[in-house]
Each structure stands twice: as C-alpha cells, then as structure tokens.
Amino acid sequence: MRADAARNREKVLAAARELFADQGYDVPLDEIAGRAGVGPGTVYRHFPTKQALFQAVTEERVTTMIATASEPADDPGAALFAFLERMADEAANKRDMSDAITVPTELRKALQAALGTLLTNAQEAGAVRTDITVVDLIALMKGLMQSMQEGANPALLLEIVLNGLQSRRKP
Incomplete structure (x- = not known):
C-alpha cells in the first residue's frame, strides 16, 4: 500500500472509531469520510461495506x-x-x-x-x-x-x- 493510501486508511479508522463510539453503528459513512477529511470513495476503497469498517474498528x-x-x-x-x-x-x-x-x-x-x-x-x-x-x-x-x-x-x-x-x- 502506498504511503498516502495507508495514511488515508488510518484517518478513516480514527474517524470511524470516534464516530462509532459516539453514535453507534448508525453513523453515516459520509460523516466518517468528512471527519477523516477524505471522500466517500476513499472509505469504500479501503472498506467495501460499512460492516467491514465497523468490524475493523x-x-x-x-x-x-x-x-x-x-x-x-x-x-x-x-x-x-x-x-x-x-x-x-x-x-x-x-x-x-x-x-x-x-x-x-x-x-x-x-x-x-x-x-x-x-x-x-x-x-x-x-x-x-x-x-x-x-x-x-x-x-x-x-x-x-x-x-x-x-x-x-x-x-x-x-x-x-x-x-x-x-x-x-x-x-
């Protein structure tokens, strides 16, 4: 994985950890992407489903x-x-x-x-x-x-x- 892709993945995970902890599973992926400072496509590139992201977190x-x-x-x-x-x-x-x-x-x-x-x-x-x-x-x-x-x-x-x-x- 390229260094910038790895950084983006970590940003998504950090944002998801925080938002899932605060709001539970129902937090929209677009909100996670926004908190991470990346586009929704970046989230989906690393985690094809919301469940995959939740599981990682x-x-x-x-x-x-x-x-x-x-x-x-x-x-x-x-x-x-x-x-x-x-x-x-x-x-x-x-x-x-x-x-x-x-x-x-x-x-x-x-x-x-x-x-x-x-x-x-x-x-x-x-x-x-x-x-x-x-x-x-x-x-x-x-x-x-x-x-x-x-x-x-x-x-x-x-x-x-x-x-x-x-x-x-x-x-």
Missing part, C-alpha cells in the same frame, strides 16, 4: 476482551461478573459496544463463545444459576447497554443483572 477492542475471558480463573463466578462489568464499562464509554455484540461477524461469534465458556464455568462452579443460557445473557447485556444510551443508571442495572445471575442454591 471494533476488532482490536473486542479481541482484547475475548483474550481476558480466556484467562484461567480461580473463581469462575467472579471471572464472569468481572467480564460483564467490563462490557458494561465499555458500553458506557463507547456506544458501539452494544452493536459489536449483535452485528453478525466472526468476532461477535468469538465474543459469544467466550462469554458462553465463562457462563458455563460459573454455572459448573455453582456461582451462577443453571437456567440461563448465553443467548439470555447476551440479551440482558444488550438491553443494559441500550438502556445506558437512554439515560438509565448503568451501575444499578448492572447490579440487578449480576444479582439475578447468582445461583439460587442454598449453601
């Missing part, structure tokens, strides 16, 4: 989250709850997180698989109720993330989700 952040989910944990329940708290923190700071867990990509599948492993481990350890599935958990987190954008209290909602996940078994 979220991939590094979500890949890092997935890696932390894969680390061995002494307390599987605490590991799941810490991961959910990190997701909520990311969503509070960047609107694109709720889109990143639902836009159909291999990255989303990897995130769901990592979350599924954390959930299963926590369930097997007796820390989390056994009647919840990873699909249920993702729906809860997506709802929590969406409510943040609507002005709800994220700390309170996360507390409710985490309390609701706890095992009902008697010690």
